[in-house]
Every structure is written in structure tokens, then in C-alpha cells.
Amino acid sequence: MAAVIRRLAMTDKKLGDASGLRALAESKFREREGSADFDDGRLEPDEVKRTLHELRVHQIELEMQNEELRRTHSELDGARARWFDLYDLAPVGFVELDGQGTVTEANLAAAIMLGLGRGAMVARPFSCFVLPEDKDILYLYRKKFSDPGSPSDCELRMVKPDGTILRVRMTTSISRNSDGSISWRVALSDITERKNAEEGLRKALDENRNLLLELQHRTKNSLNLIHSMIDLSSMAASTPEVKDSLDELGARVRAVSELYGLLQSVTSYxxxxxxxxxxxxxxxxxxxxxxxxxxxxxxxxxxxxxxxxxxxxxxxxxxxxxxxxxxxxxxxxxxxxxxxxxxxxxxxxxxxxxxxxxxxxxxxxxxxxxxxxxxxxxxxxxxxxxxxxxxxxxxxxxxxxxxxxxxx
Structure with a gap:
């Protein structure tokens, strides 16, 4: 697109340079008519000859201008098609907002993401597409991120017309227009599947953690029961040697039991x-x-x-x-x-x-x-x-x- 703009500028410069264009036209005229002066076989005044010469040179100027315009128009069509592929068919949604948060432009991907027609987003507040519970998130985000600078991210939930909720990641950059107004350029990425997967993993982790705590609790109770039985046997021992052996065995069981008791009271596993x-x-x-x-x-x-x-x-x-x-x-x-x-x-x-x-x-x-x-x-x-x-x-x-x- 930038190359086309530069070419247009060069074209304007060429078309606007009358002396240069005149020289080119004169050159082409001599190529067509030859270097001899015009003579139609009759004696004509010099003024008539100069006028006819001017007309033919001007005709060539117009032909050259028309050819340059046709070439530029073709390049513009190609650039427009490439811009459509880059902007409208991008894998993420692009939305532009004005300083009040109203949508001024939206690409096709953004409209499809929200289940809307492309024109349905334009001239509407962006907040109307956000889940009511997350509008405060958007408000605080816009309030915090209000000056031009590096891009900033935010995650919130948006809602389709049929009530389907999307989890979206916004990547926003702010630019200042020539009239001093602010424009928000927002890239929208649908992260619903990733968030659902994260929640599933978190739920599975919580279930495994609860299962581990239950297992540790049951193991500790079983070891305490064994330790109690050893203590009872130690108190009923018939000889000091037997009592000492049972006390040693009980201490070993207690050592393992204390480990499970400690694990129940800490956050790390x-x-x-x-x-x-x-x-x-x-x-x-x-x-x-x-x-x-x-x-x-x-x-x-x-x-x-x-x-x-x-x-x-x-x-x-x-x-x-x-x-x-x-x-x-x-x-x-x-x-x-x-x-x-x-x-x-x-x-x-x-x-x-x-x-x-x-x-x-x-x-x-x-x-x-x-x-x-x-x-x-x-x-x-x-x-x-x-x-x-x-x-x-x-x-x-x-x-x-x-x-x-x-x-x-």
C-alpha cells in the first residue's frame, strides 16, 4: 500500500510538472511526425502551423496522462485486494474505536467472531458487545490505558446475539489523529477453548489434591491405629526387653505417621x-x-x-x-x-x-x-x-x- 501511495505521488509530480510533460510530448511528436516542419501542401500562415503543432503535442500529453492513470488505477486495485486479504481475512478480529469507545471500523473476522454482520458493529459502543459483568473491567482498562504508547492486553468476556459467551483477549494500541483526537486499534483473539481447557485442568488438579489429602488422612489414621496397638502391647509386655523392642517399633511407625500429618498442614506436595x-x-x-x-x-x-x-x-x-x-x-x-x-x-x-x-x-x-x-x-x-x-x-x-x- 505504501508503494502505491509513493507511485501516486510520483505520478502527481510528473503530471504537475508542465515543462517536463511538454518536453516528453514534444519528443513523442517528433518520433511520430519526423523532424521536418509540418506542411500540408498548401501555403499557410505560421500561426496556423504553430496552433496545429500545439494541438498534436497536447493530444500526446493527454494520451500519456491517461496511460499513467490507467496504470496507477490497476496498482490501486491490486493494493485494495491485498489490503482486503490482510485486514478483513486476518485470523483475528480488528476493531477501531474513537475516543468515546464507539466502533468506527471492524474487519470481517471481528464480525464473524461475534456472530454479526460486518456493518452491525459500526457506530455502536464497543461496550454493548461485552458481557455486563465484565463492563467494569473494560471501563477500568480504558481509564488506565488512555495515552499513546506501547500495546496493552486485557482479557474479558463478550457475548453473541444468541447469548453465547466468548472469552476474548484484547491487544490495544492508541494513536493520535491529525486533528488531535484519539483512536483505539484493538485486536481481538478468541481464547474460549484455551480458557475452558485451563479450567478443566484446574478442576482436575483440585480433585487430585482433595484425593491426595483424603489418602494422606486415611494413611495417618491407619498408622495411628497401628501405633496405638503397639503402645498397648508395650504396656502389657512381660519383660523390659520386649517393651524396649515395641517402643522402638512404635517410634518408627510414629516417624512415618508424623510425615503424613505434616503434609496435611502444608500447601506444597x-x-x-x-x-x-x-x-x-x-x-x-x-x-x-x-x-x-x-x-x-x-x-x-x-x-x-x-x-x-x-x-x-x-x-x-x-x-x-x-x-x-x-x-x-x-x-x-x-x-x-x-x-x-x-x-x-x-x-x-x-x-x-x-x-x-x-x-x-x-x-x-x-x-x-x-x-x-x-x-x-x-x-x-x-x-x-x-x-x-x-x-x-x-x-x-x-x-x-x-x-x-x-x-x-
């Missing part, structure tokens, strides 16, 4: 707070004896849920091991639970101020069932384990990666 989970496991274990207290030195650390149960069992085994061996003969003491961030993940430390390790103690030869289970669990998460005497007790250190790729 992929991560949880490691420090909070470990404290919830350690407190009831220390509570088994009134002579032992718990100290906590924990940093806030987030970790993947899929490895939380493994960490919980490790904490359980190490806490039960300290309770069982660090404070014989009803000795009072403190077990410290420490959790710190490291460069690659986290460090879990459980230390006590008990009697310490026996002389000559070494892993893995002197490990019992509980410590062997700890070493196996640590291997599953790609961690390392160290157990050492401190001179005033025992320290167990577990270092493991937090990132998913480092987890088994």
Missing part, C-alpha cells in the same frame, strides 16, 4: 521443612523418659518430600539409640538435635552428654541392628555417616544432598 519434621519426630521419643530432655539447634531447610520418610527413620533410630545406651542407671541427660545447611545439602547431628562410646568401638563391626539400618538408609539418599565420642558423650553426624538429582 513436593517439599517440606526438614527442621520441623525432625523436631516432631524427636520430641515424643525424648518424652518416653522424664530424665532426658531435648535441645534443638536447627536452621530452616526445605527438602523433597520423597526422601522425608527416610530422614525420619534415620532420626528415629539415632534418637532411640541415644535413649537406650547413653543414659544407663536412670541417668539424667540432654540429647541435642542439630540441623545445618551445607554447600551440597544438609547436615544432621544428634549428640548426647551421656557415657560415650565403649573402648575400642568401631563401625561397622560393632554396629547393631539399629545402626546397620541407619547405614542402609543413608546409602539410599547418597549421604555419609560418622559416629564418634566427644569426651562428654557421643555424636552421630549424617550429611546428605538436598537436590533431587542427588536423591535416590
Amino acid at each position: 513436593k517439599t517440606l521443612q526438614l527442621d520441623e519434621y525432625c523436631i516432631r519426630i524427636a520430641e515424643p521419643i525424648v518424652g518416653l523418659s522424664w530424665m532426658i530432655s531435648l535441645a534443638v539447634e536447627a536452621e530452616s531447610i526445605e527438602m523433597p518430600v520423597k526422601n522425608a520418610a527416610t530422614i525420619g527413620l534415620i532420626v528415629t533410630e539415632l534418637m532411640m539409640n541415644a535413649m537406650k545406651y547413653a543414659f544407663p542407671d536412670e541417668r539424667h541427660g540432654v540429647i541435642t538435635l542439630a540441623i545445618r545447611k551445607t554447600a551440597v545439602g544438609a547436615l544432621l547431628e544428634i549428640r548426647d552428654d551421656g557415657i560415650g562410646l565403649p573402648d575400642g568401638f568401631a563401625l561397622p563391626d560393632d554396629a547393631g541392628l539399629g545402626l546397620n539400618l541407619v547405614r542402609e538408609l543413608i546409602g539410599q539418599i547418597g549421604g555419609s555417616f560418622m559416629m564418634e565420642g566427644t569426651g562428654t558423650g557421643t555424636r552421630c553426624t549424617v550429611e546428605f544432598p538436598i537436590a533431587d538429582h542427588g536423591m535416590a
